[in-house]
Amino acid sequence: MSYQPIENYGIIGNMRTVALVGMNGSIDWYCYPHFDSPSIFGAILDDKKGGRFQISADGDGVRHKQFYWPSTNVLVTRFLLKDGIVELEDFMPAGLPPDSPEYHHVYRRVRCVRGAVSISVACRPAFDYGRQSHETLISTNGVIFKAGNLTLALSTAVPLSDDKQGGVSGEFVLNEGQSQVFILGENSDESAISSPPSERNAEELLRDTVKFWHDWLSACTYHGRWREQVHRSALALKLLTFEPTGAIIAAPTTSLPEVIGGVRNWDYRYTWMRDAAFTVYAFLRLGFRDEAAAFLGWIENYASKHARRNAPSPVMYTINGDNQLPEQTLDHWEGYRGSRPVRIGNAAALQFQEDIYGELMDALYLSNKYVSPTSYDLWVKVRSRLEWICETWQLPDAGIWEMRNRQEHFVFSKVMNWVALDRGIRLADKRALPGDRAKWLRERDRIYEEVMSKGWNEKRKSFTQFYGSDDLDASLLIMPLVFFMAPTDPRMLSTIDAILKSPREGGLVTDSLVRRYPPQPRIDGLPGEEGTFNMCSFWLVEALTRASLADPEKLDQARLLFERVLGYANHLGLYAEQTGPQGEALGNFPQAFTHLALISAAFNLDRMLGSQV
Numbered sequence: 272m273s274y275q276p277i278e279n280y281g282i283i284g285n286m287r288t289v290a291l292v293g294m295n296g297s298i299d300w301y302c303y304p305h306f307d308s309p310s311i312f313g314a315i316l317d318d319k320k321g322g323r324f325q326i327s328a329d330g331d332g333v334r335h336k337q338f339y340w341p342s343t344n345v346l347v348t349r350f351l352l353k354d355g356i357v358e359l360e361d362f363m364p365a366g367l368p369p370d371s372p373e374y375h376h377v378y379r380r381v382r383c384v385r386g387a388v389s390i391s392v393a394c395r396p397a398f399d400y401g402r403q404s405h406e407t408l409i410s411t412n413g414v415i416f417k418a419g420n421l422t423l424a425l426s427t428a429v430p431l432s433d434d435k436q437g438g439v440s441g442e443f444v445l446n447e448g449q450s451q452v453f454i455l456g457e458n459s460d461e462s463a464i465s466s467p468p469s470e471r472n473a474e475e476l477l478r479d480t481v482k483f484w485h486d487w488l489s490a491c492t493y494h495g496r497w498r499e500q501v502h503r504s505a506l507a508l509k510l511l512t513f514e515p516t517g518a519i520i521a522a523p524t525t526s527l528p529e530v531i532g533g534v535r536n537w538d539y540r541y542t543w544m545r546d547a548a549f550t551v552y553a554f555l556r557l558g559f560r561d562e563a564a565a566f567l568g569w570i571e572n573y574a575s576k577h578a579r580r581n582a583p584s585p586v587m588y589t590i591n592g593d594n595q596l597p598e599q600t601l602d603h604w605e606g607y608r609g610s611r612p613v614r615i616g617n618a619a620a621l622q623f624q625e626d627i628y629g630e631l632m633d634a635l636y637l638s639n640k641y642v643s644p645t646s647y648d649l650w651v652k653v654r655s656r657l658e659w660i661c662e663t664w665q666l667p668d669a670g671i672w673e674m675r676n677r678q679e680h681f682v683f684s685k686v687m688n689w690v691a692l693d694r695g696i697r698l699a700d701k702r703a704l705p706g707d708r709a710k711w712l713r714e715r716d717r718i719y720e721e722v723m724s725k726g727w728n729e730k731r732k733s734f735t736q737f738y739g740s741d742d743l744d745a746s747l748l749i750m751p752l753v754f755f756m757a758p759t760d761p762r763m764l765s766t767i768d769a770i771l772k773s774p775r776e777g778g779l780v781t782d783s784l785v786r787r788y789p790p791q792p793r794i795d796g797l798p799g800e801e802g803t804f805n806m807c808s809f810w811l812v813e814a815l816t817r818a819s820l821a822d823p824e825k826l827d828q829a830r831l832l833f834e835r836v837l838g839y840a841n842h843l844g845l846y847a848e849q850t851g852p853q854g855e856a857l858g859n860f861p862q863a864f865t866h867l868a869l870i871s872a873a874f875n876l877d878r879m880l881g882s883q884v
Contacts (some may be wrong), residue, residue, distance in 0.1 A: 274608050275299065275316055278841035278856035280659030281337055281346045282507070283377070285363035286514035289523045290377060290800040291315060294842075295536075296348050297325035303423075304375060304457070306513065307519050307540040307589055309399040311423070315614050316526055317604040322397030322438075324425075326381050326453065328357040329389045334633075343484035345477065346843075354485070355386025357445065364476045369515075373476060375456055381471055382450030394425055394446075394452070394519060395438025400601050400615065407437055412464040414439045415742035422700050424458035424631055426466040427451065491872075492558030494875030500586035500837055501843035504866035505557055511863050513590040516573055517565030519543040519550050522848065524884075528610035529849055529858045530799030536610055538617045539848075539859040541596060543587045543624060544574065545671065546863065548633035553870040555641050558849050568640045570631070571649055580655060581662075584631075586624045587617065596620040611664055622669040623678070628660055629687025632751065634695040639698055650704050653734055656707070657695045661714040664688040671738075671746050672787060676796035682726040683746040689718040690753050714772075728760060731777075733769035736788055743770055743779055744788050745807035748814040750778065752871075758817030767814055783809050783835035786848055802849035802857040808836045809868035816876045837869075 274291040280300075281288045288308065299314040299321070308625040313321035327333075330351035336349040345362040360380045367374045381390055398405050398418035405418035413426040425431075431439040445451065453469040459699035487509065489706055493501050512519045522539035529535035547570060571761040573592025577585050585594035598618035606613045635653065639645045645653075670681035690716040699706045725738040736744035747766060751758035770785070772778025779786040784803035788794055812833045819826035839850050848858030 274315070275325040276855060277847050277860050279341070279608075280841075281348075281843045281845070282510060282523065282861060283344055283361050283363050284523075285374060285513055286510065287375065288364070289510055290361070292337075292347060293346065294337045295325065296327040296350070296359050297323045298361075298525060299323050300375070301377070302523075302540070303421075305735065306523055306589060310401075310538075311396050311521060312396060313397055313400060313604070314518050315524070316601075316607055317401065320401050320604065321395060321502055322395050322398075322401060323586060324377075324394045324455065325381075326359055326390065326392045327340055327357075328352060329391050332356070336403075339503075339843060340481060342488050342502060342506075342692075343481050344510055345481055347809060350388070352388060355388040355447075356384040357388045357390065358382055358384055360477065360478050362477060362863075363365040365480050365520070366486075368477070372456070377455040378473055378476060379453040380450055381445065381453075383447050384687075385447035387444055387446045387448055390441050392427075392430075392431070393434070393438060393440040394456060395434065395436060396423065397437075399856075400613075401603065402601075407433060408431060409439065409464050411465045415458060415464065422458050423455060423462050423580070426454040426456075426464050428643050434447060441552055444878060473769070481813075484762070485515040485550055490558055492853050493556070493874065495870065495873060497833075497837070497877065498872045499535070500785045500840070500844055501557070501870055501873050504869050505553075505559070507861050507866050508553065508863055508870075509562070511861075512562060512565070516590055516592065517562075517567075517569035517572070518588070518590040518592075519546060519566055519863060521546065521864065522862045524859045526610070526613040526780070527847065527857070527859045528608055528865060529801040530610070531607075531851075531857070533607050533797075533799035534610075534612065535797055535799060535801055536606060537619075537859070538596075538598075538615055538882070539862070540571070541589055541617060543622075543627075544570075544584065545586075545624075545630040545805070546674070546867075548630040548637070549864065549867040551634040551637050552605060552801065556870060558872045563638065564642045567634060567642065569784045570634070576650060578652060578656070581659060583625070583658070584627060586627060587620050594620060617671075619675070620674040622673060623666070623668065624670065624673065624684070624689035624790075625660075625663065625668040626671055626681070626684040627689035628656060629694075632657075632691040632698075632877050635666055636698050638732060639701065640647070645702060645704070647699060647704075649856055650698075650702075652665050652706075653695065653698070654706050660688055660691050661710060661770055665715065672795070672796055675782075679740075681726070681737045681744075682722060682734055683744065683749070685718055685722050685726065686747075686750055686753070689715055689722070689755055692718070693754075722752055722755075731769060732765040736794075742789050742794065743777075743811065745770060745779055745785050745804065746787070748807065748810040751817050752810065752813055759821035763814075764818055767811075769816055779807075783832045784808055784839070790803070802851040802855075804849055805836070805846050805862070805865040806848075806868045808832070809865070809872040812836065812872040813868075814880050820881060821861065826876075826879060830880065833876055835871060 314323035525538035526536035600612040815829035847856035847860035
C-alpha cells in the first residue's frame with residue numbers, strides 16, 4: 272500500500288462522525304463514536320500503523336470510479352476489470368431514532384454487476400490513534416475487536432482469517448448478481464456475533480438513508496446555475512454538523528498537511544466561533560433554517576457557558592462546547608507522506624483572536640431576522656460583550672490566520688470589531704432592546720476611521736494585512752461582503768486589483784487560485800510554502816461579483832474565475848482547505864469553510880447574473 276492522494280477520498284457519515292473512503296475501497300480515516308474521538312482507522316496518517324478497512328476487486332489493470340448516489344451521501348466505488356465490474360456501496364444510516372443501534376454502524380455492500388470477480392477484504396483497526404492494543408476474536412459470523420472498554424464487531428458471512436497483525440483478511444469470488452454485506456459497529460455482546468448480516472435489512476437501511484437525504488435536500492431553495500455544486504456543498508456541510516448539539520466542525524480530519532513533509536499540520540475536528548456567521552448565512556441562503564437555528568442553539572446552550580465578563584471569549588470549542596483542547600503530538604505516527612508532527616488538540620484555542628465577535632454578532636443578527644427573535648437573556652450577554660469590545664478593540668491579536676509567532680493590529684480583526692458593534696446597534700434598533708447606542712456608534716465610527724487611515728497603504732494603493740504592513744491579505748476581500756464598505760468604493764476596487772495580480776507582481780492570484788498572504792515563512796514563521804486557500808478564491812469571486820456594479824466587465828471575470836475554481840474540486844465535488852502547485856488537495860478534508868464560501872459565491876453570482884438578463 273501507499274498513500275492515496277487526499278483528493279482521492281470521499282466521505283460518508285451520520286452527523287456524529289464520518290469515514291473517509293479512498294477510490295481503492297479503503298476506509299483510511301474513521302473516529303468513533305464522534306468526530307473528535309480517537310481514531311479506529313488512521314492509515315491516511317500512517318500507512319503501516321494507522322489501521323484500515325479495505326474491500327477491493329483483484330485483477331490486472333483494474334480501474335476505479337467513485338460517485339455519490341444522486342443527491343445523497345451514499346458513496347459508490349466502482350471497480351472496472353477486463354472480466355467484470357464490481358460496485359462497493361458505503362453509507363452510515365441516517366434518519367433513524369437516535370437510540371437505534373444501526374445509527375452508529377458502517378454498512379459496506381459489495382456486489383458484482385457483470386462477470387465473475389475475485390474480491391479481497393482486510394480489516395485491521397488501530398484503536399486510540401494506534402496507541403492501544405486489542406484482542407481479535409474470530410467467530411462464524413465475523414470478528415470481534417476488543418480494546419479496553421470498546422468492543423467493535425465486523426459482521427459478515429465471508430470467512431475471515433487472522434492476519435497475525437491484529438487484523439483479519441479474506442478472499443472470495445462474486446458472480447454476476449451476487450453481493451456480500453459487511454457491517455462494522457459497537458457490540459454489547461463481547462463473545463460472539465449472533466447471526467450474519469441480513470441482505471434485506473441492509474437494503475432497507477440503504478433505501479431509508481437515500482430517502483432521508485432526498486427529503487433533506489428537497490428543502491433547498493437554491494435553483495440557480497450551479498445547483499449540483501451547491502447541493503454537494505450543502506450535503507458535505509450537513510455531514511460536518513454534530514446533530515446532538517448543533518455544532519459544526521471545521522473539517523473531520525487532523526494533520527493533513529498544508530505542505531507535504533512540513534509541519535503545517537493542524538487538528539480541525541472542532542468548532543471555530545468565526546464559522547458562525549458563514550455557517551448561518553450559507554444555510555439560510557439555501558433555506559435550511561433548522562440547521563442555522565441548531566448552530567445558534569449550540570452557541571447559546573454550549574459555547575456561551577464559557578463566556579466570562581471582562582475576558583476574551585474562547586476561539587474554538589469541542590462539539591460539546593468545551594474549550595480545553597490541549598495540543599499533543601502522536602510521535603509514533605509518521606504523518607501523511609512523512610508530514611510530521613501528527614497533532615491532536617489545537618493550541619490556537621488559547622489565542623486572543625478579536626475578530627470572532629464580528630462573526631458571532633453577524634450570526635445573531637441573521638438569526639434574529641430569519642429564524643427567531645433574540646431573547647432578553649441572550650441580549651444581556653450580547654450587550655456585555657459589546658461593552659467589552661468598546662474597551663478592547665484597540666488591542667493587537669493573533670488574527671484570523673492564527674499566527675503563532677506574532678500579534679499585530681490586523682485589519683481583518685478591526686473590520687470584524689466594526690461588524691460586531693454595527694450588528695449590535697442594528698439588533699438593538701430592530702427589537703427596541705436597551706443599550707448604550709451612542710457609545711457603540713461612537714466606537715464603531717472610530718474603528719472605521721482608524722482602518723481607513725492606518726489600514727490603508729498609500730504606496731500599495733491597497734488595504735494591507737496589519738497597520739504599517741506592505742503585505743496583502745486575502746481576508747480583506749470580505750470587507751464589502753460584511754458591508755464594511757461599498758463594493759464600488761475606489762479603495763476597495765484598488766485592493767481587489769492589487770490582490771488579482773500574480774505573486775511575481777506582488778499580488779496573490781495564480782490563475783483563479785488565491786493565496787492567503789505572500790510567501791509564508793517571512794510572515795508566519797513556519798517553514799515551507801503552503802498552497803492556495805480555496806475559501807479565499809471564492810471570496811474573490813464574490814468581491815468581484817459585487818464590484819461589477821461599478822464595472823460590468825468584472826461580472827464576466829467573476830464567472831470565469833468561479834468556473835475555474837470549481838474545476839479544482841475532486842471527482843466528488845469536495846474541497847480540502849488548500850490547492851497545491853500541481854492542483855492537488857492539501858490540508859484537512861473536506862473543509863467546511865470552503866464549501867460555505869462556494870455556496871455564498873454561487874448564490875450572489877447567480878443573482879447578479881439573473882439581474883443582467
